Amino acid sequence: xxxxxxxxxxxxxxxxxxxxxxxxxxxxxxxxxxxxxxxxxxxxxxxxxxxxxxxxxxxxxxxxxxxxxxxxxxxxxxxxxxxxxxxxxxxxxxxxxxxxxxxxxxxxxxxxxxxxxxxxxxxxxxxxxxxxxxxxxxxxxxxxxxxxxxxxxxxxxxxxxxxxxxxxxxxxxxxxxxxxxxxxxxx
Amino acid sequence: xxxxxxxxxxxxxxxxxxxxxxxxxxxxxxxxxxxxxxxxxxxxxxxxxxxxxxxxxxxxxxxxxxxxxxxxxxx
Amino acid sequence: xxxxxxxxxxxxxxxxxxxxxxxxxxxxxxxxxxxxxxxxxxxxxxxxxxxxxxxxxxxxxxxxxxxxxxxxxxxxxxxxxxxxxxxxxxxxxxxxxxxxxxxxxxxxxxxxxxxxxxxxxxxxxxxxxxxxxxxxxxxxxxxxxxxxxxxxxxxxxxxxxxxxxxxxxxxxxxxxxxxxxxxxxxxxxxxxxxxxxxxxxxxxxxxxxxxxxxxxxxxxxxxxxxxxxxxxxxxxxxxxxxxxxxxxxxxxxxxxxxxxxxxxxxxxxxxxxxxxxxxxxxxxxxxxxxxxxxxxxxxxxxxxxxxxxxxxxxxxxxxxxxxxxxxxxxxxxxxxxxxxxxxxxxxxxxxxxxxxxxxxxxxxxxxxxxxxxxxxxxxxxxxxxxxxxxxxxxxxxxxxxxxxxxxxxxx
Numbered sequence: 321x322x323x324x325x326x327x328x329x330x331x332x333x334x335x336x337x338x339x340x341x342x343x344x345x346x347x348x349x350x351x352x353x354x355x356x357x358x359x360x361x362x363x364x365x366x367x368x369x370x371x372x373x374x375x376x377x378x379x380x381x382x383x384x385x386x387x388x389x390x391x392x393x394x395x396x397x398x399x400x401x402x403x404x405x406x407x408x409x410x411x412x413x414x415x416x417x418x419x420x421x422x423x424x425x426x427x428x429x430x431x432x433x434x435x436x437x438x439x440x441x442x443x444x445x446x447x448x449x450x451x452x453x454x455x456x457x458x459x460x461x462x463x464x465x466x467x468x469x470x471x472x473x474x475x476x477x478x479x480x481x482x483x484x485x486x487x488x489x490x491x492x493x494x495x496x497x498x499x500x501x502x503x504x505x506x507x
Numbered sequence: 508x509x510x511x512x513x514x515x516x517x518x519x520x521x522x523x524x525x526x527x528x529x530x531x532x533x534x535x536x537x538x539x540x541x542x543x544x545x546x547x548x549x550x551x552x553x554x555x556x557x558x559x560x561x562x563x564x565x566x567x568x569x570x571x572x573x574x575x576x577x578x579x580x581x582x
Numbered sequence: 583x584x585x586x587x588x589x590x591x592x593x594x595x596x597x598x599x600x601x602x603x604x605x606x607x608x609x610x611x612x613x614x615x616x617x618x619x620x621x622x623x624x625x626x627x628x629x630x631x632x633x634x635x636x637x638x639x640x641x642x643x644x645x646x647x648x649x650x651x652x653x654x655x656x657x658x659x660x661x662x663x664x665x666x667x668x669x670x671x672x673x674x675x676x677x678x679x680x681x682x683x684x685x686x687x688x689x690x691x692x693x694x695x696x697x698x699x700x701x702x703x704x705x706x707x708x709x710x711x712x713x714x715x716x717x718x719x720x721x722x723x724x725x726x727x728x729x730x731x732x733x734x735x736x737x738x739x740x741x742x743x744x745x746x747x748x749x750x751x752x753x754x755x756x757x758x759x760x761x762x763x764x765x766x767x768x769x770x771x772x773x774x775x776x777x778x779x780x781x782x783x784x785x786x787x788x789x790x791x792x793x794x795x796x797x798x799x800x801x802x803x804x805x806x807x808x809x810x811x812x813x814x815x816x817x818x819x820x821x822x823x824x825x826x827x828x829x830x831x832x833x834x835x836x837x838x839x840x841x842x843x844x845x846x847x848x849x850x851x852x853x854x855x856x857x858x859x860x861x862x863x864x865x866x867x868x869x870x871x872x873x874x875x876x877x878x879x880x881x882x883x884x885x886x887x888x889x890x891x892x893x894x895x896x897x898x899x900x901x902x903x904x905x906x907x908x909x910x911x912x913x914x915x916x917x918x919x920x921x922x923x924x925x926x927x928x929x930x931x932x933x934x935x936x937x938x939x940x941x942x943x944x945x946x947x948x949x950x951x952x953x954x955x956x957x958x959x960x961x962x963x964x965x966x967x968x969x970x971x972x973x974x975x976x977x978x979x980x981x982x983x984x985x986x987x988x989x990x991x992x993x
Contacts, residue, residue, distance in 0.1 A: 328536075330843055353729075355773040375773075378536035385773040385781065410564050411602055413538050415594045423584045437844060440612075441563040442605030450601040464849065484583045491596045532587060533839060540591065549621040555743035556752065556838050558620055563607055565616065565844075567739045569751070569837025 327405035329376030335463040337373035355386040402428045408438035427479040429457040453490040455482045513573035515547040527575035537566040643720040652712030656696045678880035697925045706876035717799025730848035748824025751838035761792040765953040779833025786968040789949040791820040800921040804928035875919035904984035916944045935992040
């Protein structure tokens with residue numbers, strides 16, 4: 321099995337990679353630290369799994385050479401699972417890339433990383449609800465402190481391709497049930 | 508009052524009302540989209556880049572790009 | 583099924599509305615510091631202070647270990663011991679491995695220090711361990727701090743204005759600073775630039791004008807008083823030739839657009855791992871090159887190749903660049919090892935201005951073999967282009983520096 325770590329630049333993909341594989345890839349606090357991919361191995365439930373630290377990319381429509389490397393890596397690995405690493409304090413743009421990967425049919429799990437930074441900024445995310453809408457595992461993490469990594473690994477097997485129509489339907493549904501519940505409360 | 512982002516003053520805030528088409532995709536990746544609230548932090552001298560904060564995230568963009576973004580300044 | 587960009591954002595807005603609450607944004611101390619270091623009125627003085635601090639710590643740390651410890655260790659113990667025990671004094675193996683000595687004076691005289699002996703096991707090891715190691719460790723340690731705190735993007739914002747004039751943009755500071763450690767990762771880091779034009783300009787400027795940690799270390803050791811002038815000429819060259827390249831290289835130079843991440847407290851363990859990894863990486867690459875380069879230069883000297891080339895090219899060196907005839911050897915050897923060439927130059931008697939010219943020439947010469955290989959990996963057309971620019975630059979800039987010296991009355 322092969323797993324790609326993908327996400328925007330500077331969201332902590334290399335930190336995940338080091339945590340997962342025990343490797344020592346350079347981590348820094350600036351976008352574009354990783355400009356080439358790095359491969360490593362880990363064992364999940366007895367199975368050898370290849371992990372790839374992919375350079376950060378904003379979308380699947382590359383704007384520089386590091387992003388070209390990222391998109392080529394994804395397209396070469398048709399049978400791979402993807403861990404989409406999202407900066408929780410910048411969730412919308414992270415979801416944009418995650419949606420693009422979902423639309424291409426890859427099985428995916430989402431790591432909502434840097435939960436601490438989001439909390440600093442008073443941003444609260446309902447991860448369970450996000451999980452229900454997207455239909456894939458969503459795990460809150462603070463990778464640099466090692467929080468949430470185990471849960472992320474244990475839920476990798478739940479990664480599956482989802483249909484975009486289902487997400488659209490779910491997004492509409494939750495708002496319906498929500499407003500219905502509100503109405504009920506008011507009555 | 509509508510202003511180009513490149514013409515905003517220090518610490519002015521507002522809501523993005525328009526972005527030229529060729530730029531939309533690129534700045535969307537930075538969280539700058541129509542309808543988003545934005546605060547201008549600073550501008551570098553001699554046609555330097557403009558620094559803005561959108562939803563708590565800081566982005567720096569070149570002056571020409573900033574000139575293609577229109578903001579309804581609120582304060 | 584695939585969505586259009588607009589549809590995708592609409593869906594995300596809907597999902598975000600359901601799952602995310604943006605609380606009142608409170609201005610923290612971290613934000614305040616962040617803004618102060620990016621506003622020009624406060625940010626530029628802070629940037630200058632940080633760069634100055636970086637340089638002072640670098641100089642004193644490297645000086646402390648090199649002069650205070652390694653020079654004594656190598657010159658007082660290692661060199662005399664090797665001169666004593668290594669067999670075949672005066673022979674060519676001895677000359678290459680230990681000490682070429684004063685062969686030119688007819689009678690064989692042993693060298694008194696490791697910068698003049700020019701053997702693989704003496705000068706080679708001394709330069710690698712005594713000079714380069716301390717310089718590289720302190721450089722990477724301070725770089726790791728700046729990186730992990732999150733200062734680099736802010737420096738990029740402050741420098742965008744000037745770098746935009748040479749066809750690059752603020753983010754070019756990342757490959758530039760990385761190259762000050764070693765040009766190899768610097769070349770790889772050019773990938774964060776958007777267009778071919780920008781990557782070409784960046785790669786060429788790196789290869790020519792950015793001295794690596796090994797070179798800076800040795801320059802700091804042998805010609806500390808002239809460092810300011812040497813660096814000034816390199817920085818001026820970077821911008822002047824960057825400006826020219828921007829005018830003549832076809833292609834686009836898009837503007838700057840980057841995320842400025844919040845400051846973060848650096849993790850000691852990460853800094854330790856990073857510095858350790860980079861120093862190790864540098865040494866795996868550098869040590870064999872230093873020793874091998876030293877050996878090849880030694881062999882070429884023994885065969886008389888360098889003296890032959892030196893004699894042939896001496897008119898160019900003396901007439902055009904204004905440096906003494908004796909520098910021809912080191913300047914040719916610089917094709918293989920810049921650090922050793924600088925060490926050799928320091929042993930030749932010449933005026934300070936000639937020394938500045940000669941060291942600048944060594945710096946802007948042919949990139950080191952590892953960088954050369956890395957550039958080839960990024961594309962042979964780019965490499966050939968860069969080499970063409972390099973030849974022109976060495977010739978014109980070297981002449982120009984000579985001319986400036988003549989005009990100033992110091993050459």
